Amino acid sequence: MTRPTSRDVATAAGVSQATVSLVLGDKWRGRVSERTADLVREAATTLGYRPNLAARNLRLGTTRTALLVVPALTNEFFARVYTGAARIAAEHGFGVVLYPSPDGTGPARDPFASARAALDGVIASSMAADTLEAIGGATLPLVMLDSDPAAGGSAHVNLAMADGMRQIVHHLQDHGHRRFLHLASAIDTWTFRVRAEALTTHLGPHTELRTVRAHLSVDAARTAMETALATPGHDRPTAVICDDDILAAGACKAARRLGLRIPQDLSVTGFDDLALATAVEPELTTIHLPAERIGEQGMTALLAVLEGTPWTAPDLPVNLVVRDSSGPAPKAP
Structure with missing residues (x-):
């Protein structure tokens, strides 16, 4: 059986080959009517036409x-x-x-x-x-x-990263938190700098903020947090804001090892809303990124x-x- 060509599609739809190329190349908008585009697609489907992408790419050099x-x-x-x-x-x-x-x-x-x-x-x-x-x-x-x-x-x-950090800060402040610890990524990239700057910006007066850095692994975060949380109760942060969910999982492990209850003694938040966020117990409050x-x-x-x-x-x-x-x-x- 002979393979249908773009000329066959053009004949069946009653249009030129150039119009067929525009429609099947998804470049028809503003050049041909929607009705004509529908006619071309219907003709191509009926005939079983498939464009030869390899040949087309050679012509276009792409x-x-x-x-x-x-x-x-x-x-x-x-x-x-x-x-x-x-x-x-x-x-x-x-x-x-x-x-x-x-x-x-x-x-x-x-x-x-x-x-x-x-x-x-x-x-x-x-x-x-x-x-x-x-x-x-x-x-x-x-x-x-x-x-x-x-x-x-x-x-x-x-993504609106700064607004995500704003939402976390306001959520925690609305729950009465004033002593914060930022478990920050040790990787120096733009996205993590934006989160740190937004955190500082949105903390109100009469709040405390400490920053601890860790590499993006559960074990690194747990180790960093065990040291950071080993302070007297009146000096210990009441909320840990983590740069992502992996760090937050490590923070939760550290809290449990130190006998702290989440969230009764310590609130922990993440960022990303990975599958991990609902795999840990308790499940993580976090920022969902699309x-x-x-x-x-x-x-x-x-x-x-x-x-x-x-x-x-x-x-x-x-x-x-x-x-x-x-x-x-x-x-x-």
């Missing part, structure tokens, strides 16, 4: 492939970002290659003989633009996720850049999820 660079695969946040990006990519005939940078947030190495030849663009989550030069960050279209909007890149997609949504917007932004269309969007909203790890501040003895 690979229809994007690279998603992440600091690590051990955090499910990045897996969810990939899921969102891949969903939008598939709708437009693109593929997404997931690349965990071997050096975390440090300078990324080129995973190909030449990224410039293998890729149409790069999406980077929680990285700095200057760490991506080896994989074409200076020459390929580059979309930055959860990164400094003042840094390089063709487009940026961010990870799949940021992946979707990242791929949408890259497609816009490739089309030569300016792309801007407000920060994606985040929301506080209140669970059992936070409660009223303990009464002074």
Whole structure:
């Protein structure tokens, strides 16, 4: 059986081959009517037509492939970002290659003989633009996720991280907390700096704040918190605000080892709303980050850049999820 061609689709729909190319390439909006686009899609479906993407890519000089660079695969946040990006990519005939940078947030190495030849663009989550030069960050279209909007890149997609920290602070202050400990990430990146600055900004007068840093692991957080919490009761913080859920899980383990009850003696909050947040006991009060949504917007932004269309969007909203790890501040003895 002869494979149907774009000319066959054009004949069946009563349109030109150029119109078929516009519709099936998803570039028809503003150029042909929605009714015509429907006719072309119906004709293509009836005939069983599939565009020859390999030949099309050779003509256009593109690979229809994007690279998603992440600091690590051990955090499910990045897996969810990939899921969102891949969903939008598939709708437009693109593929997404997931690349965990071997050096975390440090300078990324080129995973190909030449990224410039293998890729149409790069999406980077929680990285700095200057760490991506080896994989074409200076020459390929580059979309930055959860990164400094003042840094390089063709487009940026961010979450409202500062507002998330504001929600946590207000929640705890409404429960009477005045002595806080910030269990901060030891990784110096823009997203964690934003959280620290927002925490300081939103704490009101007559509050105390100490900061302890730990690497992003449960054991590192537990060790740091066992030392930080081993203070007399009247000096001990009543609430621990953690930069992410992994640190919060470590904080909870430390509290239990020291005989502290959560939340009766100590409230603990996280950030990210990972599956871990409901696996620990008590379940974590945390900030939900729409990870799949940021992946979707990242791929949408890259497609816009490739089309030569300016792309801007407000920060994606985040929301506080209140669970059992936070409660009223303990009464002074």
